Structure formats: C-alpha cells, structure tokens
Amino acid sequence: MAAVRTNGERTINRLAIVSVLIITMIFLAPIYWIASTAFKPRNLATTIPPTIVFTPEISPFVKLFTKRSQLRAPPSQEEYAAAPWWERLVFDGGEKVVRSGRGEVQLSGYPSRFMNSLIVAITSTVLAVGMGTFTAYGFSRFRVKGEQDLLFFILSTRMLPPVVVAIPMFLMYRAVGLNDTHLGLIILYTAFNLSFSVWLMKGFIDEIPKEYEEAALVDGYTRMQAFFKIVLPEAATGIAATAVFCFITAWNEYAFALIMTNRRAQTAPPFIPSQVGSGLPDWTVIASGTLLFLLPVAIFTFLLRNHLLRGMSFGAIRK
Amino acid sequence: MAQIDIQNVQKFFGHLQVLKNLNLTIADGEFVVMLGQSGGGKTTALRAIAGLESVTSGKILINGTEVQHRKASDRDIAFVFQSFSLYPHMTVRENIAFPLRAVRMNATDRDKAVKEVAEILQIAEHLDRKPSALSGGDMQRVAIARALVRRPQALLMDEPLGVLDAKLREQMRAEIKRLHIARGSTSVYVTHDQIEAMSLADRIVILHDGVLQQVGAPDEVYLHPTNLFVAKFVGSPVMNVNGVRIEGQRVRLNGADASFSFPDEALASVRSTQADLALGARPEAVLLEHQQTEGFVEVVTTNIEPLGSHDIVDVRLGDAVLRARTPSGFVSGEGQRVWARLDPAQAHFFDTASGLNLRGAN
Numbered sequence: 001m002a003a004v005r006t007n008g009e010r011t012i013n014r015l016a017i018v019s020v021l022i023i024t025m026i027f028l029a030p031i032y033w034i035a036s037t038a039f040k041p042r043n044l045a046t047t048i049p050p051t052i053v054f055t056p057e058i059s060p061f062v063k064l065f066t067k068r069s070q071l072r073a074p075p076s077q078e079e080y081a082a083a084p085w086w087e088r089l090v091f092d093g094g095e096k097v098v099r100s101g102r103g104e105v106q107l108s109g110y111p112s113r114f115m116n117s118l119i120v121a122i123t124s125t126v127l128a129v130g131m132g133t134f135t136a137y138g139f140s141r142f143r144v145k146g147e148q149d150l151l152f153f154i155l156s157t158r159m160l161p162p163v164v165v166a167i168p169m170f171l172m173y174r175a176v177g178l179n180d181t182h183l184g185l186i187i188l189y190t191a192f193n194l195s196f197s198v199w200l201m202k203g204f205i206d207e208i209p210k211e212y213e214e215a216a217l218v219d220g221y222t223r224m225q226a227f228f229k230i231v232l233p234e235a236a237t238g239i240a241a242t243a244v245f246c247f248i249t250a251w252n253e254y255a256f257a258l259i260m261t262n263r264r265a266q267t268a269p270p271f272i273p274s275q276v277g278s279g280l281p282d283w284t285v286i287a288s289g290t291l292l293f294l295l296p297v298a299i300f301t302f303l304l305r306n307h308l309l310r311g312m313s314f315g316a317i318r319k
Numbered sequence: 320m321a322q323i324d325i326q327n328v329q330k331f332f333g334h335l336q337v338l339k340n341l342n343l344t345i346a347d348g349e350f351v352v353m354l355g356q357s358g359g360g361k362t363t364a365l366r367a368i369a370g371l372e373s374v375t376s377g378k379i380l381i382n383g384t385e386v387q388h389r390k391a392s393d394r395d396i397a398f399v400f401q402s403f404s405l406y407p408h409m410t411v412r413e414n415i416a417f418p419l420r421a422v423r424m425n426a427t428d429r430d431k432a433v434k435e436v437a438e439i440l441q442i443a444e445h446l447d448r449k450p451s452a453l454s455g456g457d458m459q460r461v462a463i464a465r466a467l468v469r470r471p472q473a474l475l476m477d478e479p480l481g482v483l484d485a486k487l488r489e490q491m492r493a494e495i496k497r498l499h500i501a502r503g504s505t506s507v508y509v510t511h512d513q514i515e516a517m518s519l520a521d522r523i524v525i526l527h528d529g530v531l532q533q534v535g536a537p538d539e540v541y542l543h544p545t546n547l548f549v550a551k552f553v554g555s556p557v558m559n560v561n562g563v564r565i566e567g568q569r570v571r572l573n574g575a576d577a578s579f580s581f582p583d584e585a586l587a588s589v590r591s592t593q594a595d596l597a598l599g600a601r602p603e604a605v606l607l608e609h610q611q612t613e614g615f616v617e618v619v620t621t622n623i624e625p626l627g628s629h630d631i632v633d634v635r636l637g638d639a640v641l642r643a644r645t646p647s648g649f650v651s652g653e654g655q656r657v658w659a660r661l662d663p664a665q666a667h668f669f670d671t672a673s674g675l676n677l678r679g680a681n
Contacts, residue, residue: 211404214371217391218398219469220421233408 034294037287042093045283059089060284064292066090067098067106110289113271118296119182120267121250124189128246129239131190132197133205137231139198140205141213151202154195162192166259173260180261188256193246200245204238205231240307248297268293321382321472321505322347323368328377328387330363330529337363339529341377345473348503352520354513354552360529361509362477368507369398369475381472392421397466401478403458405450411437411461412446418469436468439498456487463498473505480515492518513553517541525549542665547674550599550667556631559605559641562671563598565590570598570661574638577616585663588677595671602631604665605643607650608658615658620650634659 037045039056068090075083075091083091090097098106135154139147169188170179178184208231216226232239258270272289275282301308323345330338337360345351353361366372368379370391379387386394397418405414412433419429437443440460450458459479466474479495480488496519499506510516516523517537525532525540525548533545544550550558562573565586571578589596608615621640622633625647632643632650634657641659650657668677 209402209404211400211402212406214391215398215400215404215406215465216417217371218369218394218396218475219418219465220392220395222390222392225421230406234406 031294034287034290037284038291039288040284042282042284045287057089058086059093060282060288061292062086062089063093063095063108063282063285064110064288065108067108068095069098070094071096109266109271110268113266113268114292116182116261116265117251117267117269117293120185120189120265121247121296123182124186124193124250125243125246127186127190128193128197129201129243132194132242133201133232133235133239135194135198136201136205137227139202141210151199154198157191157195163255166255169256170259178260180263180265182265184260185257185265185267188260189250189253192253193249196249197242197246200242201235201238204235204242207238208234237307240304244301244304244308247300251297322380323473323505323507324378324380324383325364325368326378326380328364328367328379329375330360330367330372331375337529338367338374341529341531343524343531343534345505345507348505350499350506350508350519350521351524352508352510352516352522353524353526354510354516355526355532356511356552359526361524361526363529364526365475365477365507365509368473369396370394371398395469395472397469397471397474399459399462399466399474399476399479401481403450403462405458405461405465407450410447410449411442411453414450414461415446415465415468418465422469432468433464436464439467439501440464440494455483456491459483459491460494463495467498467502467504471504473507476506476508478510479508480512481510488515495519513555517553523553525552527552543676544599544667545676547597547599547669547671547676550669550676554601556602556642556644558599558601558667560597560599560669561639561641563596563668565596572598572636572639572641576637579616579661580614581661581663581666585666589668592670592677594673594677596677597669597671598661599667599669599676600641600661600665602642602644604662605634605641606660606662607632607634607643607645608660610658612658612660615660618657618659620653620655620657622653623650 038060040054041057044051044054071094080088080091087097100106138144139151144150173179173184212230212234213226216230252269254269257267272286272293275286325341325343328338328341341364353364355361363372367374370389374387378385381394415433415436416429419432437446440463442457442460442464445453445457450461480491483491492515508519520537522534523537523540524534527548533540533549540549540553544553547560551560564571566578569578569580616636618634618636620632621635624631627647630645630647630649632645634641634643669675670677
C-alpha cells in the first residue's frame with residue numbers, strides 16, 4: 001500500500017515546519033544583528049527602531065584594520081583626491097588614518113590579536129587532542145592500575161570553575177614570566193581541554209575493536225605502527241569531534257585571556273570589547289571585528305562536517 | 320611451515336586458571352582443531368601461540384625455537400579472527416597487502432603476491448572494493464587471504480566460520496580443507512562446532528576447563544572417547560549415558576525394568592570394579608527390531624525426530640530412556656512396542672566419579 005497522508009497529517013507537518021522556521025529565526029537574530037551592524041554606516045548603527053534596509057558599507061572593516069584619529073578640520077581637496085578609496089571612507093566618517101613618518105599606514109591592534117587567537121587556539125587544540133588520544137589509547141587498551149580513580153582524577157580538573165583559580169594562576173604565571181605570552185595561554189588551554197579530550201577519545205577508542213590492532217600485531221607490525229596505521233584512521237571521527245570542541249573552547253575563552261594577557265599575546269575576545277572604551281564607541285567596528293571572529297570556528301566545523309556526521313565504523317567487523 | 324610445541328603451559332587471569340599444564344605437539348603441515356565449550360581455554364591457547372596472550376609459565380616452541388617471550392610480530396604466524404577484523408578504511412587489496420608492507424616487500428612483488436592469493440581464494444574481482452561492500456563469505460576469504468599472503472610459519476584460526484550462516488559455513492569449510500591440502504600449511508583451528516572439527520581435522524584436541532581431555536584423529540575421538548566429557552561432547556545426537564549395574568552376564572540400566580545381555584569379554588574390564596558405572600552408547604549402537612528377537616528386550620517408543628536420511632527414536636524401558644538411530648520411517652509413531660539391544664562392541668563403560676573410560680570399545 002502506498003503511503004497516503006491525510007489532510008490532518010499534512011497540516012501538522014506544515015505547522016511543524018513553520019514553528020521550526022520561527023525558532024531558527026529567533027536563534028539567528030543575534031547573528032543577523034552582528035552581521036548587519038558590521039556593514040552599516042556609523043550613524044545607522046544605534047538608531048531606534050533599528051534600521052533594517054540600508055546600503056551596506058565596507059567602511060567598518062577598513063576602520064577595524066587601521067589605526068585612526070579624529071579629524072580636527074575636514075581634509076583638503078588635494079588630500080581627499082590623493083587618498084585611496086578606502087582612506088576616503090575613513091575621511092567620510094570624520095576620522096583620518098594614522099600614518100608613520102614615512103607615510104606607512106598604521107594597523108590597528110585587531111590583526112595581531114586575531115593571529116594570537118589562531119596561534120593559541122590551533123596549538124592548544126593539537127596538543128590537547130594529541131596527548132588526549134595517546135592517554136585514552138593507554139587507558140582503553142592496557143590494564144592500568146587504578147584506572148577508574150585516575151580517570152576520575154583527570155575529570156576532576158574540570159570540576160572547579162576556572163575563574164576560581166584565576167588569581168593564583170596569574171600570580172604563578174607572573175612569577176615564572178609566562179603572563180602575556182603565547183606559551184602561557186597554550187599551556188593553560190591545553191591543560192583545560194586535556195581532561196575533556198581524554199574522556200571523549202576514550203569513548204571513541206573503546207568503540208574500535210581491539211582485533212584490528214591484534215591483526216596488525218600478528219601481521220608483523222609493532223604496537224606503535226598499529227596505532228598509527230589502524231587506530232588513528234579508525235578514530236578520525238572521534239578526533240575530528242574532539243578537535244572541534246577543543247578549538248571552540250580555546251577560541252572563545254575570555255576570562256583567562258583578559259587576566260593573563262594585555263598586549264603581546266592578547267587574543268581577540270578580550271580585545272574586541274576593549275575598543276568600546278576608546279573615544280565614542282563605534283559599534284559598527286565592534287560588529288565587524290566580532291563577525292570576522294566568528295568565521296574560523298564556522299569554517300573549521302564546516303571542513304570537518306563529514307567526519308562529524310559519519311557513523312563510527314563501517315562494519316567490517318562481524319559481531 | 321613449522322612444527323609447534325606447547326610444553327607445560329599454564330595461564331592465569333588473576334586467580335582464574337584458564338590453561339592447566341598444557342602439552343601438545345603440532346606436526347609440520349598438520350591441521351589440528353581445538354574443540355571445546357566456550358571458556359574451555361581453546362581460544363586462550365591459540366592466542367598464546369600467536370603471542371596475543373602471554374603465558375604464566377611453560378614454553379611455546381616454533382620450529383624448536385622458544386617464542387613465549389617474543390612479540391606477536393616476531394613469531395611469523397598468521398591469525399584469522401572470528402570477527403574477520405578487516406580494516407574498514409582500506410580496500411581489499413590494501414588489506415591483503417598490509418602484512419607485506421610490514422616486511423617492506425617491494426611494490427611489484429607485493430602486487431604479484433596479492434593477485435596470486437586472491438586468485439586462489441576467488442576474490443580477485445573484489446580487490447578494489449571496501450570490505451564493507453562484501454558478503455560475509457567474501458570477507459572471510461579476504462581475511463584468510465591476508466593471513467596466507469605472507470606464507471607464515473603457521474596459520475591460526477579462531478572460530479573463523481562462527482558468524483556465517485549454516486550453508487555458507489559448510490561451503491567455507493570445504494574451501495578451508497581444499498586450501499590446506501593445496502598449501503599444506505601447519506594450521507590450528509579453534510571451534511566449538513564438532514562437525515567442523517570432525518570434517519577438517521587431522522587431529523582433534525579437546526579442551527575442557529583448561530585441561531586437555533583427549534588428542535586424536537576424528538574417528539579415534541569419536542569411537543574411543545577417553546572420558547565422559549569427550550563422549551558427550553563429540554557426536555550428535557549426544558551419546559546415551561545411563562547409570563548401570565552389572566548383574567552377572569547382564570547389564571541393567573538404572574530404573575530399567577529389563578536388562579541387556581553382554582558377552583563375557585565385554586564385561587571383563589569392569590566386573591571387578593567397585594566404582595559406580597555409567598554405560599555410554601551412541602544412538603547407532605542402540606539396535607531396534609520390530610519382532611521379538613533373541614537378546615533383545617521390549618521397549619516403548621516415546622519420541623521420533625525424522626531427519627530425512629535417518630530418524631532418531633527415543634525408547635523407554637521402565638524409567639530409563641535410550642535414543643536410537645534408525646532408518647527413516649522404521650518406527651511409525653509414539654507408543655509403539657519394539658525390541659532393543661545394545662551393541663556390546665560400541666558400548667563404553669565409564670567410572671561415574673572420575674569420568675574415565677574403563678574399557679575402550681573393541
């Protein structure tokens with residue numbers, strides 16, 4: 001019999017779709033707000049009611065990447081004509097781009113903070129996932145004395161709210177000269193993510209039948225070779241999922257970054273709101289900085305989506 | 320190819336002893352089947368030979384070299400797992416070539432070896448597919464190909480047909496036998512299926528509770544079981560085992576209202592014993608007649624299993640029950656009166672306490 005849908009079922013189906021759409025729109029509203037503000041002229045950013053229809057501008061991004069100062073007097077005709085297109089956008093906003101003595105454009109703090117975020121987040125993710133995978137493999141495959149206690153101990157490092165230890169950590173870091181360094185933040189985020197990574201990877205590795213490695217062992221491979229040739233490819237899904245979680249945590253971390261860094265190693269999260277305070281807040285610049293900051297996580301997750309969605313094992317083991 | 324010696328091997332898991340003083344020699348080119356119930360220690364013994372399990376004490380020798388302390392990768396042995404254990408992220412070709420990569424064989428030789436073994440196992444057309452795209456039988460062929468490609472010292476198989484359906488199992492059984500005859504590889508095969516054991520083995524090794532019960536050719540194990548466990552474990556349907564009393568020239572089953580006459584020489588070995596006796600007779604040793612016949616006693620049929628080629632008929636005498644194998648249709652229904660006799664040549668007397676066979680048949 002063909003599946004026939006009654007009118008009632010159809011209505012319910014449509015209602016469900018409509019309600020899902022409404023809920024999605026509610027959740028996406030803040031993202032839309034940020035994205036639209038990032039392209040608004042400055043004077044429209046704070047209007048009440050909010051402007052929905054406007055001509056998008058690129059000027060907030062120009063301002064985001066350049067160091068600017070207030071114009072005392074409007075630029076002269078020649079000055080305006082000689083300036084490149086993006087500099088004119090800054091002039092139009094009543095500001096000018098700061099140049100060095102030799103005429104080079106001075107960059108704002110944003111690009112370096114963004115780079116810091118990338119360096120710290122990527123390195124700490126690689127370390128946390130790498131060490132976590134090795135540790136999880138050990139726990140999963142070997143009889144470890146006090147395994148349950150050790151695993152609990154590893155997890156217990158996550159039980160304290162991190163901010164509680166912020167001040168002692170800051171004092172320790174200052175004492176050993178790790179404050180405001182990339183290494184300092186990397187160590188911090190790696191330690192923070194490691195327990196999570198161990199637990200998640202143990203679950204994934206437990207799922208991989210140990211016969212795979214045993215087959216490799218009798219076929220003449222060492223355990224290390226079996227780990228790299230068999231376990232790692234099989235655990236790719238788990239590694240991808242764990243890496244996404246660790247990366248998001250490290251990328252978005254705010255509190256420690258605010259306390260531990262201020263200039264050289266400062267990451268984007270504490271930097272972006274700090275710009276609110278310089279002069280009158282330019283919300284369009286803050287919005288453009290935030291929008292760019294959202295991209296890496298979105299791209300990273302998008303690239304790994306196949307691994308995240310793929311089922312664990314394609315059943316070449318019969319049970 | 321190689322000879323494998325297992326000498327006084329013991330294995331403990333914590334306080335649990337799973338192998339008790341195991342001694343066994345597997346000759347070069349021999350096909351040995353380890354048979355037993357699950358938990359009997361047969362898989363542990365196989366894994367110990369492979370090096371996947373360490374032994375607590377004792378020696379394992381391959382071609383006279385002690386290997387019990389060597390890693391699995393240094394023993395030059397191949398292992399086929401019940402779960403096949405094909406690597407899902409590799410194609411069939413890569414799976415089969417995997418052991419050759421370990422010994423860094425060059426690509427041309429590797430390709431040749433893979434093709435050759437794939438031809439033998441009739442999986443050449445599947446070489447570029449992923450294992451998940453194969454049927455169960457083909458997966459097992461790939462697993463065996465991967466084991467054979469390296470030409471190992473010995474081939475160990477742990478219930479390799481356990482997850483296949485009955486028909487495929489029969490077919491693969493024949494293939495494994497054909498392959499063994501063609502390649503002559505020393506093979507150790509673990510199973511709990513006695514039909515597999517009987518049909519494949521040069522010698523069957525029966526393990527129970529970590530203790531070796533009997534080693535022998537299939538017919539030897541079937542015809543001359545050394546103890547009650549082997550007698551009951553080998554053979555289907557199970558051997559009739561009844562408590563008995565010897566009354567002069569006659570043997571009375573406990574609870575039976577009649578007794579069977581046995582020739583003097585059949586009783587010679589048990590006449591003097593004080594032990595409680597059990598009599599074991601396979602269904603084909605229980606002979607039935609329609610008419611009253613000299614030496615036969617009257618029994619009543621209670622249950623009939625028609626199996627096509629033959630029937631299994633349950634007969635009752637008093638409270639004792641015997642299962643007999645008859646030509647199909649020999650007995651038409653339950654409640655029939657027929658006459659039965661036990662073939663003394665195929666009867667075994669066991670000491671109930673120790674389980675030992677007191678007199679081998681014949």
